[in-house]
Amino acid sequence: MPMTTTVSPVPASFVPPVDPAAEYARVHARFAPIFARIAEGARRRDQERTLPHEPVRWLDEAGFGALRVPAAHGGAGVSVETVIRVLVDLAAADSNVAHLYRSHLGFTESLRWQPEAVRERWYGRIAAGQTVGNASTERGGNALGTVNTTLGRDEAGVWRLNGTKYYTTGTIFSDHTRVSAALDDAPGRRFAVVPVTAVGVTVEDDWDGFGQRLTGTGTATFTDVLVDDVDVLDRVVGSAEAVHEAAFFQLVLLAVLAGIARSARDDAATLVAGRARTFNTGSGLPFREDPLIQQVVGRIAANAFAAEATVLAAARSLDRALVGAPAATGAGEEPAPATQAQLRAEVDVEQAQVTVPELALAAAQQLFEAAGASATSTAKGLDRHWRNARTVATHNPAVFRARAIGDWYVNGTPPEGLNAIGDARPSPGSRP
Known part of the structure; x- marks a missing residue:
């Protein structure tokens, strides 16, 4: 029999506020002094290529990463509109700092659809100031829609993560990173969330782009990294x-x-x-x-x-x-x-x-x-x-x-959001 989908009520904390202007004003007042401090050093950091570890610490300590965590779980529970307005403010101060929070904020958004055990685990961590980076894209050699990074169980039944990722924006500043991986024995992709300090994780700041040079974008390598069962998350395109x-x-x-x-x-x-x-x-x-x-x-x-x-x-x-x-x-x-x-x-x-x-x-x-x-x-x-x-x-x-x-x-064709980057498949009749 096909499985049925149980739809839970929308949490009240996700409903847009009655007065979004007032909500934004409260959040802006909280972070404006920090943004001003960040802006003071933006030009110097860019010229000297100094990663903004200190500005990130200021924001994490002030709860910036918990803006979209529901109030019932210790976060601010603000609307998408408010968090985006505040991001514009932060980007005006230093576009690198705003950009490096992209992966963390996206991960926080995804928790809304995760099972209760996953929500409880991660909302609490994020409300306490922890952050999650990104490790999805591979530099080449993977066909579009697939990844070479693998996630499989060892002889003891423990999940092990292996692979190399590039464009791992924000990971070098984060406590954890979310890694896209293929299962050894199943089709499709999954996410594995692992501590950046875990044994077998190496993060490099080797991004050589001429812009956004301070986002911590670079290479992350995972060698037999242990992953908890609860931190292996499903990923379904079109959901x-x-x-x-x-x-x-x-x-x-x-x-x-x-x-x-x-x-x-x-x-x-x-x-x-x-x-x-x-x-x-x-x-x-x-x-x-x-x-x-x-x-x-x-x-x-x-x-x-x-x-x-x-x-x-x-x-x-x-x-x-x-x-x-x-x-x-x-x-x-x-x-x-x-x-x-x-x-x-x-x-x-x-x-x-x-x-x-x-x-x-x-x-x-x-x-x-x-x-x-x-x-x-x-x-x-x-x-x-x-x-x-x-x-x-x-x-x-x-x-x-x-x-x-x-x-x-x-x-009337539904749009497909960007969810994969890889080598293109040869077109029919193309020369080898």
């Missing part, structure tokens, strides 16, 4: 959990881009306000009074505004989709499929994925139109906005998202 988490993961990156655009706006305004030099080919007025330069700053501000407004609209769509969405299932039960509202929210995030990167990149580029060659001084560090925005924008190619959106509107 309510998978669709929501894929959309949330992308939304975090878009929040980072919106924060970068805001920071470019603020730097442009500060640069122009304090500039005395001008060009004979211009109006002869100080830059702060020149209408053409004011227009440039105005366009940067408009791009930043549009980026943030788009991101928050997508966040509200995810909040709406969670109301009435299937929650956790019991042991042995099939995961509930995504609802129509969740698919609609995924489309909204994908539409933002097409537009927000362009807005952020334009803001970062136009920053240099508001000043002369002196703005390119490495001491000013203004290039980091474009480098960081360009790097974040590469994570989920917009051309694929645009095609999926068109297929949704034309043919």
